[in-house]
Amino acid sequence: MATLKEVKTKISAVKKTRQITKAMNMVAASKLRGAQADMEGFRPYSGKFEEVLGSLLEKVDEEVSSLLIPCEEVNQIHLVLCTSDRGLCGGFNSNLILKANSFIKDRSESEVEFSFTNFGKKGRDWCRNNNYTIISEHLGVVGGKFKFNVAAVSGRQLIEGFQNGSYDEVYLIYSEFVSMARQVPVLKQILPIPSLEVVEDEVEDEEKPYLAEHICEPSLAELVREMLPKSVYIQLYSALLETSTSEHAARMTAMDNATNACNDMLENLTLVYNKARQAAITAELMDIVGGAEALRG
Amino acid sequence: MAESIRLEVVTPEQAVIDEDAQIVVAPGSLGEFGVLIGHTPFLTSLKVGTLYYKDVNGDERHLFVSGGFAEALPDKVTVLAESAERRRDIDAERAKAAMERATERLEKKDENIDYVRAQAALDRAMHRLKLLGTIK
Numbered sequence: 001m002a003t004l005k006e007v008k009t010k011i012s013a014v015k016k017t018r019q020i021t022k023a024m025n026m027v028a029a030s031k032l033r034g035a036q037a038d039m040e041g042f043r044p045y046s047g048k049f050e051e052v053l054g055s056l057l058e059k060v061d062e063e064v065s066s067l068l069i070p071c072e073e074v075n076q077i078h079l080v081l082c083t084s085d086r087g088l089c090g091g092f093n094s095n096l097i098l099k100a101n102s103f104i105k106d107r108s109e110s111e112v113e114f115s116f117t118n119f120g121k122k123g124r125d126w127c128r129n130n131n132y133t134i135i136s137e138h139l140g141v142v143g144g145k146f147k148f149n150v151a152a153v154s155g156r157q158l159i160e161g162f163q164n165g166s167y168d169e170v171y172l173i174y175s176e177f178v179s180m181a182r183q184v185p186v187l188k189q190i191l192p193i194p195s196l197e198v199v200e201d202e203v204e205d206e207e208k209p210y211l212a213e214h215i216c217e218p219s220l221a222e223l224v225r226e227m228l229p230k231s232v233y234i235q236l237y238s239a240l241l242e243t244s245t246s247e248h249a250a251r252m253t254a255m256d257n258a259t260n261a262c263n264d265m266l267e268n269l270t271l272v273y274n275k276a277r278q279a280a281i282t283a284e285l286m287d288i289v290g291g292a293e294a295l296r297g
Numbered sequence: 298m299a300e301s302i303r304l305e306v307v308t309p310e311q312a313v314i315d316e317d318a319q320i321v322v323a324p325g326s327l328g329e330f331g332v333l334i335g336h337t338p339f340l341t342s343l344k345v346g347t348l349y350y351k352d353v354n355g356d357e358r359h360l361f362v363s364g365g366f367a368e369a370l371p372d373k374v375t376v377l378a379e380s381a382e383r384r385r386d387i388d389a390e391r392a393k394a395a396m397e398r399a400t401e402r403l404e405k406k407d408e409n410i411d412y413v414r415a416q417a418a419l420d421r422a423m424h425r426l427k428l429l430g431t432i433k
Contacts, residue, residue: 041311048307049377052340052368148309148379214368217327217341226342227366230379237309 004280007273011266018262024088025255031143032248039177039241046234053227056220064221067159067228070192071168077107078115078135078158078167080190082174082239083123084143084247090254092175092183092247093122099185100126100173115167117154119240135161142240143247151237158236159229162191174239175246181253183246190235193228302334303373304350306360306381313360313381318350321374323367332369339369345420347428348376359384361428363421387425396422 062068081100083093100123104114115133118124120142127134136157141150161167170191175183216223301317322331324346332339345363352358365378399419403412 038310042309044312045307045309045377048368048375052366052377056340152379214338214340217325217339223340223342223366234309 004273004276007269007276011269011273014262014265014269018259018266021255021258021262025252025259028248028251028255032245032252034145035241035245035248039238039245042238042241046238049227049231049234053224053231056216056224056227060221060224065225065228066163067191067193067232074110074112074168076113076115076166076168078117078161078170079103080117080154080158080170080172080174080236080239081119081123081127082142082172082243083118083120083126084243085121085139086143087122088254089247089251090257092250092254093120095183096173096175096185097123097126099187103171103173103187117158119243142243144244146240148233148237151240152233155229155233155236158191159232167191172235172239174243175250177242177245177249180249183250188235188239190232193231300334301353302332302336304376305373306348306362306376306378308378308381313383317353318374319353319355321348321350323348323374323376324362325367332374335371336369336374338371340366342366343376343378345417345424347424348381359428361387361425363424382425384428387429389426389429392422392425392429395419396426 079100081096083096087093108114113133115135116123116127117135118127118137121139124134124137124139136154138150138154158167158170162170169189172188172190174186174188176186178184301319302321304314304316304318304321305312306314320331320333322329324344325341326344327341329346330339330341343362343365346361347359348362349357349359360381360383362376362378362381364380365376367377368375395418399415399422402415403419
């Protein structure tokens, strides 16, 4: 049986933990609102952009830009891994890393070399521990406030690497924010740019009247060439936004669970404490009664 | 009052403008162009520069745009820009600092400097300042 003092210390320790997890939950909740607002703010831009680019791509061949041409022999795969900088968010990071790991396993039967661009500390640490080549790392982006610029700069590097042959394919691993309770790790090819079939399916009905022939300036091909790199930045930026939002949501859930666990534990501990106290009182009474009996006798 | 055309300016961060305008004039990459209601469908990339429009009250409004596209439809103009700022939102201090930094970089003879980017930065800063200076 634990002594009274031990139980008491334990109770106050759990109470302090609960205070922290509660606070973290609330911080995550408020950051989540911010991240969600950023995501909402970006949607009109990306939506419109994809709509325009999609309709332009229908009219051009893939020869128009080297970014569209698939590489025949893939030897160098570059992964952009988005994770969070900090832990305490449940299985969030390990899910993303698992995704990366299983992708590497799938593709590693042939002679393929992998390199990484890391957003977030957790993913970077994992790459370091497994001795993968890290081309560039960006900390303090996911989960914080960042501008489109971050994605543009990094996206430009990816495109340069792709064009000078350092990478044959570039994939993006990020966490998609489905709902508060669900964040799904997603793997997406960003270079060479896959054809935008998905988009077509979604907006087919509305798009019919939209396909009016545009006058294009400078020319259709040049416009597409100018827009394609941007679509890479856009995907990267939206991946970062989604990952940030997911991180906060995951942390909120994790901290909520932790707070509940603390409550359960406190309940049990209080029970133990009361029992122990009662036992001590009873024992003392027995002693006193026993003592008195002995004196009388 | 003439019929008005819808103007939308969006950046990755936010929708900057969503309102009716009498006329929109934007800096296309092949030259400035104006859009009135009933414009034929038109798509162009934009230069760094000033976009201006007349709002429904006939007041001229100016904004700085860079790195973008414009799509004109008969009843609507959509501008997608990497950055777009109304004149009152331009940060003069920042633009000045950016201009100095870019000039400094351009003057140095160093292989590590990306001249194209420095030039572009200078261009943006100058346009911002010009927009602030010309019309007070």
